[in-house]
Amino acid sequence: MTQPILSVSDFIAVVNQTLEYAYPGVEVEGEVASFKVNQDKFVFFDIKDHDGSVGCFMTVWQMRTPIEDGMKVIVSAVPKLTKWGKFSLTVKSVRPSGEGAIKKSFELLKAKLDAEGLFDKGRKRLLPPLPSRVAVVSSTQAAGYADFIKILNDRWGGVKIEVAQVQVQGESAPDQMIRAINYFNQQKTLPEVVVIIRGGGSADDLLAFNDESLVRAIARSRIPTVVGVGHETDLSLADMVADVRAATPSNAAQILVPDRNEVIRxxxxxxxxxxxxxxxxxxxxxxxxxxxxxxxxxxxxxxxxxxxxxxxNLSTVIRQLDPGNILARGYAMIRGDMKVGSVVEIETNKAILKAEVKNVSSK
The missing domain is CATH 1.20.5 (Single alpha-helices involved in coiled-coils or other helix-helix interfaces)
Incomplete structure (x- = not known):
C-alpha cells in the first residue's frame, strides 16, 4: 500500500489533529527553566525533569500565579507541534506544585501586590456595627459554611443572607468566586458586607485564595469584605487584601454580629x-x-x-394729718381772705363761726 505524500504543513496539521484527539488536555509536572516574558504579552518557559524537557507557551493574562526558574509547577496544556516542527505545550494554566513552590509563588505575588499598595492599612474599611444583609461567597457543602451560618444565627438572628454557591478549591474556583463578587457589586441595592469563607485544608486546597485575579477582585469590591479561610494559622493573599481578616469561618460570624445575650447582659x-x-x-x-x-x-x-x-407708717401719718384730728386737739381752721373788713369762716372741733376781720398785722 502506497503511503500518502504530505506537505510539511499538512503533516503538522495531521499530527496536531492526532494529538488533540488523543490528548485534548494534559497536566504535566516539572521544574521551570528559561522563563521569560516577551513584549509584556507572551510567556515562554521550559518544563523539565531529570530525563526530559518540553517548551511551554502562554499569554501573560493567563498566568494567574507568579513562577520563576527552578520552581516546581503543574501546567494544564494542549500538546502541539508548531509550524517550525518544534513540539511544545500551549498552556492554559499553571500552578505551583509542592510546599516549597507554593510558598515561593506566594512570596513573589505578595511582594508584587504589596508594592502596588493593595495591603495598605489605609485601604481598610470599617464594617457596619450590625449588618442586616450579608452576601456569602462559599460552597454550601463545606463544613466551614455550616459553622458560619449556625454561629451567625445563634449570636444574632434575623440577618438576611444571600449565598453565591461556588467551588472553593480547584482550577475553576478563582473565576467562580470572582464572578460572585462582581455579581454582588453590580446589584442595585448593595449588600452591607461580602463574606468569603471556606474551611481548612492543605496548601494545595487553599491555593485558589492566592490567585492574583481573585485578590484584585476583592480589592476592587465596593462592598466591605471579610475573608475567613482555613484555620487560624493559614494566611492567604485574599486574607491580606480583605478589609477584615477572620481566622476561621466561625470567627467571621463572630466578627460580623455581636452576641445578643452578651448585649442584653x-x-x-x-x-x-x-x-x-x-x-x-x-x-x-x-x-x-x-x-x-x-x-x-x-x-x-x-x-x-x-x-x-x-x-x-403711712396710716399713722395720714391719721396725724387728718384735719378732724387736728381740730380735736383744739386747733381751728380759717377760710377766706385775710383782709380788713372781710368775712371769714372759722371751723372748730364743735362749730363753724363767721367773723369779720378787724385788723391784720404782719408777724
Missing part, C-alpha cells in the same frame, strides 16, 4: 450602674427645688412684712 449592667446615679440626681433636684421654694417663701413673707410696716 451589657445593657442590664449599664442600666444597673446608671440607675443609682439617676436616683441621686432626682433626689438632688428635689432637694434643690424644695430649697428654692423655701427661700422664695421667706423672701415673699419678708416683702409682705416690709409692705405692711410701710402701710402702718
Amino acid at each position: 451589657s445593657m442590664n449592667a449599664r442600666i444597673s450602674s446608671v440607675l443609682p446615679r439617676v436616683i441621686s440626681s432626682i433626689d438632688y433636684i428635689r432637694q434643690s427645688v424644695r430649697q428654692h421654694l423655701e427661700n422664695s417663701v421667706l423672701i415673699v413673707e419678708k416683702e409682705i412684712d416690709n409692705n405692711l410696716f410701710a402701710v402702718r
Whole structure:
C-alpha cells in the first residue's frame, strides 16, 4: 500500500489533529527553566525533569500565579507541534506544585501586590456595627459554611443572607468566586458586607485564595469584605487584601454580629450602674427645688412684712394729718381772705363761726 505524500504543513496539521484527539488536555509536572516574558504579552518557559524537557507557551493574562526558574509547577496544556516542527505545550494554566513552590509563588505575588499598595492599612474599611444583609461567597457543602451560618444565627438572628454557591478549591474556583463578587457589586441595592469563607485544608486546597485575579477582585469590591479561610494559622493573599481578616469561618460570624445575650447582659449592667446615679440626681433636684421654694417663701413673707410696716407708717401719718384730728386737739381752721373788713369762716372741733376781720398785722 502506497503511503500518502504530505506537505510539511499538512503533516503538522495531521499530527496536531492526532494529538488533540488523543490528548485534548494534559497536566504535566516539572521544574521551570528559561522563563521569560516577551513584549509584556507572551510567556515562554521550559518544563523539565531529570530525563526530559518540553517548551511551554502562554499569554501573560493567563498566568494567574507568579513562577520563576527552578520552581516546581503543574501546567494544564494542549500538546502541539508548531509550524517550525518544534513540539511544545500551549498552556492554559499553571500552578505551583509542592510546599516549597507554593510558598515561593506566594512570596513573589505578595511582594508584587504589596508594592502596588493593595495591603495598605489605609485601604481598610470599617464594617457596619450590625449588618442586616450579608452576601456569602462559599460552597454550601463545606463544613466551614455550616459553622458560619449556625454561629451567625445563634449570636444574632434575623440577618438576611444571600449565598453565591461556588467551588472553593480547584482550577475553576478563582473565576467562580470572582464572578460572585462582581455579581454582588453590580446589584442595585448593595449588600452591607461580602463574606468569603471556606474551611481548612492543605496548601494545595487553599491555593485558589492566592490567585492574583481573585485578590484584585476583592480589592476592587465596593462592598466591605471579610475573608475567613482555613484555620487560624493559614494566611492567604485574599486574607491580606480583605478589609477584615477572620481566622476561621466561625470567627467571621463572630466578627460580623455581636452576641445578643452578651448585649442584653451589657445593657442590664449599664442600666444597673446608671440607675443609682439617676436616683441621686432626682433626689438632688428635689432637694434643690424644695430649697428654692423655701427661700422664695421667706423672701415673699419678708416683702409682705416690709409692705405692711410701710402701710402702718403711712396710716399713722395720714391719721396725724387728718384735719378732724387736728381740730380735736383744739386747733381751728380759717377760710377766706385775710383782709380788713372781710368775712371769714372759722371751723372748730364743735362749730363753724363767721367773723369779720378787724385788723391784720404782719408777724
